[in-house]
Amino acid sequence: MDYLFLLFAFICGLSVKLIGIPPLVGFLIAGFVLNGLGYAMTDQLQQIADLGITIMLFCIGLKLNVKDLSKREVWLCSTGHMLIWIGVISVALYGIATLFSSFMGILSFPSAMLIAFALSFSSTVCVFKVLEESGEAKTRHGKVAIGILVMQDVFAVLFLVAATGKLPSVWAFALLAIIPLLPLLNKLIDRSGHGELLPLTGVVFALGGYHLFELVNIKGDFGALLMGIMLAKHAKATELSKSLLSFKDLFLIGFFLSIGLTALPDFGMVMAAVILCVFIIIKLVLFFGLFAVLKLRVRTNYLTSLIMSNFSEFGLIIGALAVSQGFLEPRWLVILALAVSFSFVITSISYRSSHAFYLDIKSYIMRFERKERLPGDLYPVVSQAEFLVIGMGRVGLGAFNSLHSLAGDRVWGMDADQSKIRMLKEQGLNVICGDGEDIDLWQNIDISGVKLILLALPSIEDATNITQQLKFCGFKGKIAAIARYEDEVPALLQQGVDKVFNFFTEAGLGFAEESLAYVNTMYEQPDTQ
Known part of the structure; x- marks a missing residue:
């Protein structure tokens, strides 16, 4: 059955690619079509999806410089954006749910805040994949976007700890022992050569970081990300990341399929998801305004804001947790899944023409650029x-x-x-x-x-x-x-x-x-x- 899922994903991915649309859109469509045909998520496909996200976060860590997180445009924008977004979208959601209860259902204000929080994250999977496909992961706007994504991942982990009451084990301090072991890990990478052993080494390290953090009650994906960050200064970090590229892309197909297989929507759920996607415009404008205040050059501002204007897979995790604890109705998990899927489509298509579109709007948005220049924008x-x-x-x-x-x-x-x-x-x-x-x-x-x-x-x-x-x-x-x-x-x-x-x-x-x-x-x- 999993083979049939992958075969259908291939057919859909190839079909949309032939008309100039990114394959990931086809994978999302495949998931919803399979769902409509009566198929459900399998344990094997879920494992493939989870492995794809783990390897992807490890690869992000390999390309990340910790100093990028300390830049004001990263930590201040990520924090400020989340706080303002939750305040604005909570009120908007509550008001819309009151007016359109047939689509949105009955929604309390605390529930509206929870949904707004789930939608405040941008998709690590979508953003990194689009940046990687366009060769822009190490550009100025790419590094700012990835830095904000990492900060958002930290916020998500802290929320999951607070919401579940699942505090890290006292053994979590033992993870500090990884630091003196870094020379040994670096030697293992050196000895792995340049062949088939190198990607296997990367998978072992990514899963090792995942399981070590899970053992001490910390989200495993965060461990894979930190493991990549610790190895980022190695001379073979770029080569290691490239060796994992095909594996990551293959496993992430399972992730995109899993979104569509989450649940089967009805018309009301689709309309609610469309309404949520309208908020993407607010997300883009809010990012753009904050970056302008923080003195980013207007092109960097525009590209970063555009690629960050989507919803995240973390929103599904938070939504699932809220549903399991009775804070949200089960239908909201389907609505969030649809909104995340639609946002992926919007980002993957709009970013393809982002550079050409910038030429058209440059004269209009240049008025928001400050005369002062940040060091990275000179x-x-x-x-x-x-x-x-x-x-x-x-x-x-x-x-x-x-x-x-x-x-x-x-x-x-x-x-x-x-x-x-x-x-x-x-x-x-x-x-x-x-x-x-x-x-x-x-x-x-x-x-x-x-x-x-x-x-x-x-x-x-x-x-x-x-x-x-x-x-x-x-x-x-x-x-x-x-x-x-x-x-x-x-x-x-x-x-x-x-x-x-x-x-x-x-x-x-x-x-x-x-x-x-x-x-x-x-x-x-x-x-x-």
């Missing part, structure tokens, strides 16, 4: 640059080094990952931190002398967006890009890229040329005997 400076490599991963760094050997300091590199840029600067390289899809960046740095920009990026969508931004800003030089697959080459050329290199073909050609040059050098050496 524009970088490039000087005497003729070649610019965007994306300083393995391919980009290799291209940078090759060009640097020919053109010296006229070669510059750019990446959105601040920690990576900091490390490269320490090596004496000319690099800047920036998001290539940021139109404001290109309008505020001088690239008039740049002759060639190389897009060493894994995503064709990112390369396409950056090309459009550069063309919009009047860039006169040439643009080259990397394609991983042959069918991506004509698509990039059609979007205005001047030269596209097939990654695997060019790598093979370069390997052959280097090998041939090495052999010729050997034969040209004089006989010393």
Whole structure:
């Protein structure tokens, strides 16, 4: 039966992808269709869903810098947003339930506050998946969003402890013993190599953190997240996260299916969920207003607010707890499940066109930008640059080094990952931190002398967006890009890229040329005997 669930999820995911909609929307649809056909959640599918969330939180921890949580725009916005949201939405829910009791049912004010609290969280699963698919997890807005999500996870854990009365065991202090064990854990990662043992190591650590925290009456997913954070400084943290990518995506299919299989809604429940989704507009405006007060640059503000404007799987957990303790009617769990599902669809679709839409509304929202700049929002400076490599991963760094050997300091590199840029600067390289899809960046740095920009990026969508931004800003030089697959080459050329290199073909050609040059050098050496 679980195979049939996954097969149907594949069919729905592929179907929506063919019309340009993210597959996760298809997975959600599959869950509701299966529910309508009379199928119910199984223990095996629930285990798959739980494992997907655990591995995902572990991967988030691997990419998180604890210093990001201490930034004012993270902790102050997450706290302020939750408090204001609960106050506003509680009153709105109570009033709407009074007017539309046929849809909403009879709702007391304490129940309205509980629902508002459940809806205050943004979805860790949805946000991280969308950021990861767009390659923006380490951008400025991506890191702010993930930081707020982690703060919200902390609030959720504290609430669950208070609501259930399930206090952590006295043995919870023993978890501090993990800290002196970190060198041993790091050595285990070193010894795991680069093959099939590496993802298994990640799964063991993620589940280990989960079960250790469960043993002392603390939510296990929080333990997986903290385990990832503690290992984030390891040199192989990024590689470990990438090795778990396929497993995480596969297991998360179970999570999206499980939402649809929660319960079968009626018309009134659907209408109530739609009403709740209208509140997403309030969530977006509230985030935008708080970020503006905290002096975030308007583009960072807009993208972070947009991707955080959804409801969370934590809302379902809180709703289930409230129903089990008699604080809410059972129908509210179905309504919350529908609202969460609809919000996932809204975010996954709206964010795909977010960068293009920003160009349309930029002139209207720029009035909310403060003149003062936070340290993370200062524009970088490039000087005497003729070649610019965007994306300083393995391919980009290799291209940078090759060009640097020919053109010296006229070669510059750019990446959105601040920690990576900091490390490269320490090596004496000319690099800047920036998001290539940021139109404001290109309008505020001088690239008039740049002759060639190389897009060493894994995503064709990112390369396409950056090309459009550069063309919009009047860039006169040439643009080259990397394609991983042959069918991506004509698509990039059609979007205005001047030269596209097939990654695997060019790598093979370069390997052959280097090998041939090495052999010729050997034969040209004089006989010393």
